[in-house]
Amino acid sequence: xxxxxxxxxxxxxxxxxxxxxxxxxxxxxxxxxxxxxxxxxxxxxxxxxxxxxxxxxxxxxxxxxxxxxxxxxxxxxxxxxxxxxxxxxxxxxxxxxxxxxxxxxxxxxxxxxxxxxxxxxxxxxxxxxxxxxxxxxxxxxxxxxxxxxxxxxxxxxxxxxxxxxxxxxxxxxxxxxxxxxxxxxxxxxxxxxxxxxxxxxxxxxxxxxxxxxxxxxxxxxxxxxxxxxxxxxxxxxxxxxxxxxxxxxxxxxxxxxxxxxxxxxxxxxxxxxxxxxxxxxxxxxxxxxxxxxxxxxxxxxxxxxxxxxxxxxxxxxxxxxxxxxxxxxxxxxxxxxxxxxxxxxxxxxxxxxxxxxxxxxxxxxxxxxxxxxxxxxxxxxxxxxxxxxxxxxxxxxxxxxxxxxxxxxxxxxxxxxxxxxxxxxxxxxxxxxxxxxxxxxxxxxxxxxxxxxxxxxxxxxxxxxxxxxxxxxxxxxxxxxxxxxxxxxxxxxxxxxxx
Amino acid sequence: xxxxxxxxxxxxxxxxxxxxxxxxxxxxxxxxxxxxxxxxxxxxxxxxxxxxxxxxxxxxxxxxxxxxxxxxxxxxxxxxxxxxxxxxxxxxxxxxxxxxxxxxxxxxxxxxxxxxxxxxxxxxxxxxxxxxxxxxxxxxxxxxxxxxxxxxxxx
Numbered sequence: 001x002x003x004x005x006x007x008x009x010x011x012x013x014x015x016x017x018x019x020x021x022x023x024x025x026x027x028x029x030x031x032x033x034x035x036x037x038x039x040x041x042x043x044x045x046x047x048x049x050x051x052x053x054x055x056x057x058x059x060x061x062x063x064x065x066x067x068x069x070x071x072x073x074x075x076x077x078x079x080x081x082x083x084x085x086x087x088x089x090x091x092x093x094x095x096x097x098x099x100x101x102x103x104x105x106x107x108x109x110x111x112x113x114x115x116x117x118x119x120x121x122x123x124x125x126x127x128x129x130x131x132x133x134x135x136x137x138x139x140x141x142x143x144x145x146x147x148x149x150x151x152x153x154x155x156x157x158x159x160x161x162x163x164x165x166x167x168x169x170x171x172x173x174x175x176x177x178x179x180x181x182x183x184x185x186x187x188x189x190x191x192x193x194x195x196x197x198x199x200x201x202x203x204x205x206x207x208x209x210x211x212x213x214x215x216x217x218x219x220x221x222x223x224x225x226x227x228x229x230x231x232x233x234x235x236x237x238x239x240x241x242x243x244x245x246x247x248x249x250x251x252x253x254x255x256x257x258x259x260x261x262x263x264x265x266x267x268x269x270x271x272x273x274x275x276x277x278x279x280x281x282x283x284x285x286x287x288x289x290x291x292x293x294x295x296x297x298x299x300x301x302x303x304x305x306x307x308x309x310x311x312x313x314x315x316x317x318x319x320x321x322x323x324x325x326x327x328x329x330x331x332x333x334x335x336x337x338x339x340x341x342x343x344x345x346x347x348x349x350x351x352x353x354x355x356x357x358x359x360x361x362x363x364x365x366x367x368x369x370x371x372x373x374x375x376x377x378x379x380x381x382x383x384x385x386x387x388x389x390x391x392x393x394x395x396x397x398x399x400x401x402x403x404x405x406x407x408x409x410x411x412x413x414x415x416x417x418x419x420x421x422x423x424x425x426x427x428x429x430x431x432x433x434x435x436x437x438x439x440x441x442x443x444x445x446x447x448x449x450x451x452x453x454x455x456x457x458x459x460x461x462x463x464x465x466x467x468x469x470x471x472x473x474x475x476x477x478x479x480x481x482x483x484x485x486x487x488x489x490x491x492x493x494x495x496x497x498x499x
Numbered sequence: 500x501x502x503x504x505x506x507x508x509x510x511x512x513x514x515x516x517x518x519x520x521x522x523x524x525x526x527x528x529x530x531x532x533x534x535x536x537x538x539x540x541x542x543x544x545x546x547x548x549x550x551x552x553x554x555x556x557x558x559x560x561x562x563x564x565x566x567x568x569x570x571x572x573x574x575x576x577x578x579x580x581x582x583x584x585x586x587x588x589x590x591x592x593x594x595x596x597x598x599x600x601x602x603x604x605x606x607x608x609x610x611x612x613x614x615x616x617x618x619x620x621x622x623x624x625x626x627x628x629x630x631x632x633x634x635x636x637x638x639x640x641x642x643x644x645x646x647x648x649x650x651x652x653x654x
Contacts, residue, residue: 168549168556172511175546179518179539186535193525193535194518217586224582225575390614394606395628397582401589402598402636402644409643414590422583430507452533460531 004130007357014358015365020063023056024362027064028369031071035091036079036381037392042072043438044216046332047208048399050339051406058340059355063362065336069329070122070312070363073272074370077114077305078381081107090272090308093280097293097300104296109246113298114305115374117250121258121306122367125313128262129360133349136321140346143322145457146465149450150474151324152443157478158267159327160436167485170436173427177437180205181444188452200412207335207442209404209417211328214434216400217421220393222428250302253283257306264307265314271327275311276304313363319344320356324443328435331442504557511550519543581613597647598637602629 014020034045046065053061076091081098094114101110143151160170183194184204195201260282261275283303284293293300315326323345325331337344342352349356404417424434440447458464466472519540528534585608593601606625610616637644 166553166556168552169507172546172549172553175515175542175549176511178542179546182535182539189526189535191525191535193539194521221579221583224579390610390616391624394609397586397609398602398605398628398632401586401593402632405593405644406636409645411590411594414593415587418583418586418590430503432507448538451538455530455533460529462530 004134007134007353008130008361010353011357011361014059014354015063015362020060020358020362021365023060023064024067024366025369027067028071028074028366028373031068031073032075032370032373032377032381033384034068035072035075035077036384037075041215041219042069043211043329043332044219044400045072046329046336047211048216048403050208050332050336051403053336054339058337058342058352059358061336061340062333062355062359063366065333066316066359066363067366069333070309070366071370073122073305073309073312074115074118074374075381076308077118077301078111078374078378079385081110081114081301082382083385090276090311092273093276093304094301096280097295097297100294100296101298101301106296109243109298110301111378112375113246113250113302115371117254117257117302117306118309119367119371120254121261121310122313122370123364124258125262125265125310126360126363126367129313129317129363132266133317133321133356133360136317137346137349140322142470143346144468145450145453146468146471147474148324149447149454150465150471150478151322152447152450154474154478154481155267155318155324155326156436156440156443157481159439161481161485166431167482169432173432173434174436174440177440178444178447180210180437181441182448187445187449200410200416204445205441206407206413206416207332207438208407209413210420210441211332211438212400212404213417213420213422214424214427214438215328216396217417218424218428218434220396220400221421221425223389223393225425246298250298253279253299253303254306256282256286257303258310261307261310262314265311265326266317267326271315271329272308272311273327275307279303279307309367316359316363320348320359322346323348323446325439328438328442331439334442501557505554508550508554508557511553512547515543515546515550517543519547578613582609585609585613593647594645595647598644599629599633599646600648602632 015024030045030049031042034042045068049065049068053064073090076086077094077098080086080091080094081102084095084099086092086095098110098114101107156174160167160174179194181204183201184192185202186193192202257275257279260279261272264275264278265271280293280300280303283297283299284290287293287297287299289297315330318324318326319330319334323334323343325334334344342348342355400417401414404414405411407413427434454464455462464471465475520543522536522540522543525536525539526534527537527540585605589601589605596604603625606628607621610621610624611618633644
């Protein structure tokens with residue numbers, strides 16, 4: 001206990017340095033902005049801003065990128081409530097009741113409870129992270145190649161299970177992601193794989209251009225293809241503070257959402273999006289008036305908003321302790337850390353305590369900043385939303401182009417991004433979810449080397465994956481996730497979205 | 500979704516066979532010493548099976564009476580293709596013409612030709628955006644964007 005306290009104080013020492021405070025502020029500000037703007041999610045934003053972080057220390061970079069992620073969770077709720085267009089995926093659920101509340105003239109309380117619920121949940125997640133983090137790091141020392149392999153399989157399976165659309169298609173996406181991860185040089189044999197003598201592929205398929213294309217460019221292309229009419233509720237948003245009655249109704253939703261979000265966030269494959277959907281489903285189930293959901297039930301806003309922030313905070317844990325990204329956003333962050341020369345994994349807490357504790361503590365600070373930013377600045381965000389799309393999308397495209405180029409001063413990264421942009425667009429049209437692909441792409445190399453190392457360790461004996469207890473547990477979980485949908489009629493979370 | 504699923508299923512099927520073939524070429528190695536193509540060969544096989552499942556399911560859906568709808572709205576595809584082409588051109592020309600010129604051209608194209616805004620508006624916005632982005636990214640963030648034809652300018 002004392003040790004944790006000492007670490008937290010150390011973390012404050014790092015996080016309160018002016019430069020880190022500044023980057024934290026930028027991160028949450030940009031994150032909120034990105035969350036408010038439909039079409040640009042935290043994944044794309046982090047990918048875009050990655051090149052800008054090369055000039056600063058890894059600690060500052062991580063603090064800022066983390067801020068963007070959970071900041072986007074706050075910002076996304078604003079558009080969901082006011083415009084019925086989710087700023088990003090984790091805010092989709094908030095549209096259901098949030099917008100209805102706004103139409104009933106209760107936009108203020110909706111926004112207020114979303115912000116406050118997010119703050120409570122975010123802080124809860126960070127506190128829990130403080131305790132769970134070091135514990136998991138120690139646990140991870142028992143991990144060998146088979147355990148890592150099985151854990152990654154579980155992660156991909158969970159994400160596949162929870163993805164939108166058919167599970168078969170998501171599995172295909174995961175497979176494709178794994179294949180893409182194989183492009184480039186194979187570290188064990190030194191041979192070049194799938195490069196077809198294309199110069200720019202020798203180093204492998206960069207995650208950042210792929211992510212920017214799949215999530216950023218494709219979104220713009222989709223918006224170009226079908227013009228979205230945006231009806232912004234022009235009425236002045238007043239009464240931002242929820243009434244005591246609102247509090248009474250929502251407080252348990254917030255508590256439930258926080259806990260649920262935290263656990264779902266830790267599981268690789270889970271994260272904020274999943275947490276928000278699950279929370280909505282649970283709130284509806286436990287509610288005394290389930291018929292109110294979809295018509296402006298405040299629990300339908302409070303629960304999911306808490307869940308997505310708790311989930312976002314918790315999803316840092318697998319990355320910082322095990323070096324395994326829990327979701328696509330973390331995957332890009334992993335890429336960022338590696339680019340900065342760090343080795344995320346069990347040793348991170350030992351080798352880079354300033355990064356580990358500094359980031360965690362900055363998340364406390366960030367949550368506070370966001371509370372302050374969100375409530376008073378809502379009129380500003382509404383103005384931002386009124387920027388016409390014909391001005392917005394060229395800007396977004398330009399940021400993507402510059403971002404992709406500046407990764408390695410290479411125009412071929414732009415081309416990769418554009419190609420994946422087209423691919424992402426087609427995938428959305430043909431109903432394939434890109435998240436498993438990105439996760440598999442990031443995990444792929446480590447997955448493959450773990451796999452081969454395991455087999456080398458066991459001299460070709462596959463039973464090594466099931467004879468070791470931790471690995472066996474993971475694999476059983478993965479198999480269950482694959483089989484359950486076949487046995488039971490899976491109630492797709494996507495039906496909530498009305499896919 | 501029926502026809503679309505058949506198309507995508509077929510695509511992934513061919514893709515996966517290609518991958519398995521290439522992986523086989525790379526060498527599968529032995530079980531105790533798996534080669535570079537080992538895992539990917541089997542992933543290719545798995546994807547092939549899954550894509551066949553997608554195709555089969557699409558037939559099942561069709562017979563259940565699902566309406567096959569076109570997934571592409573006709574009218575805006577041209578806009579999309581034009582924007583895409585401009586982006587590809589941007590990538591291909593950026594190193595030859597330099598960041599300032601291509602960015603200016605891109606915005607002029609997007610605002611004037613695609614969005615059909617007034618010429619003075621397009622020109623104004625294009626200049627402002629190009630200048631601002633130059634200041635932010637080149638001077639502020641030191642992105643080292645290519646100078647291209649404007650190599651002689653040193654500022």
